[in-house]
Amino acid sequence: MKPIPVQRQRIEKERHQHKVRRGFFWWAHWENMPWLEESAGWLLRLAGVYQRGLKNLFDTRIERPQIVLSHLPRAFDGFRILWISDLHADCIEGLIDHVLALAASLEYDLCVLGGDWCFNHYMTDDAARAARKTASTLAAKTPVYAIFGNHDYSQLAPILENAGAKLLLNDHIAFERAGEKLWFIGVDDTHYFKAADLNEALKGVPEGACKILLSHSPELNEPAARKGLALCLCGHTHGGQICLPNGFAPVYSADAPRRCIKGVWTYKGMTGYTSRGAGASGVAARFNCPPEISLITLKCS
Numbered sequence: 001m002k003p004i005p006v007q008r009q010r011i012e013k014e015r016h017q018h019k020v021r022r023g024f025f026w027w028a029h030w031e032n033m034p035w036l037e038e039s040a041g042w043l044l045r046l047a048g049v050y051q052r053g054l055k056n057l058f059d060t061r062i063e064r065p066q067i068v069l070s071h072l073p074r075a076f077d078g079f080r081i082l083w084i085s086d087l088h089a090d091c092i093e094g095l096i097d098h099v100l101a102l103a104a105s106l107e108y109d110l111c112v113l114g115g116d117w118c119f120n121h122y123m124t125d126d127a128a129r130a131a132r133k134t135a136s137t138l139a140a141k142t143p144v145y146a147i148f149g150n151h152d153y154s155q156l157a158p159i160l161e162n163a164g165a166k167l168l169l170n171d172h173i174a175f176e177r178a179g180e181k182l183w184f185i186g187v188d189d190t191h192y193f194k195a196a197d198l199n200e201a202l203k204g205v206p207e208g209a210c211k212i213l214l215s216h217s218p219e220l221n222e223p224a225a226r227k228g229l230a231l232c233l234c235g236h237t238h239g240g241q242i243c244l245p246n247g248f249a250p251v252y253s254a255d256a257p258r259r260c261i262k263g264v265w266t267y268k269g270m271t272g273y274t275s276r277g278a279g280a281s282g283v284a285a286r287f288n289c290p291p292e293i294s295l296i297t298l299k300c301s
């Protein structure tokens with residue numbers, strides 16, 4: 001594993017003093033006002049719908065997108081990736097066992113854990129236990145790669161690695177099959193920690209290779225497309241988490257085009273897939289936006 005990026009270490013030390021700086025009115029950005037998320041929880045309780053939102057966390061869907069990549073090596077036609085993101089494992093008891101039971105029912109070739117183990121912006125023992133259990137259970141079945149999100153902390157690195165996952169922090173790995181290689185490029189979080197370094201992650205990857213970016217947030221769409229990544233797998237947005245009955249997300253926390261916040265999307269020739277996530281953050285509830293784990297099948301064109 002590469003060392004924890006210095007930028008991440010610095011911001012982890014600042015802890016709650018660190019602010020998200022976006023736009024002219026950054027100081028009024030909702031992510032800098034944690035009391036707003038708390039208020040949302042109380043509003044849902046007052047409205048009498050909180051328990052329903054909590055129950056919705058277990059209404060997990062298995063999404064099965066098929067993604068065609070023009071330069072996919074023939075040996076990887078039909079390759080299946082189980083993409084699990086945004087568990088926020090300490091948001092509610094029983095979520096990890098529920099997700100692991102779903103994963104056990106599926107056939108796939110590789111599992112990737114897309115980050116965000118903690119419900120809040122601090123580590124908990126429950127999140128650490130969940131990360132250990134999830135990684136070790138899944139690693140007993142297939143190789144497991146992992147990246148960090150904006151709700152993850154350095155203490156999780158040895159936990160995931162000791163449990164059998166390969167943590168990719170601005171790093172890459174080639175998956176080999178029948179003499180051919182598919183390259184997985186993992187970056188650290190770009191949303192909160194600003195620690196993603198795509199150039200560093202790509203060092204040593206052959207020009208023209210088929211490359212899949214693992215980025216917690218879709219916010220790297222522009223540089224990833226420019227650098228010729230074939231596919232970008234992301235999460236982070238939770239698809240909005242609390243949506244209107246037609247699925248429209250009034251709020252989503254990413255500086256990315258709205259079309260990139262869930263499902264399959266394209267951006268300047270690159271294909272992307274954004275998971276709605278398997279858990280919840282801010283408030284432990286979901287409406288009109290069910291959680292998901294994603295079984296992605298890659299196809300040659």
Ligand SMILES: [Fe+2]
Pocket residue numbers: 086088116149151236237238277281
């Ligand atoms: Fe998340």
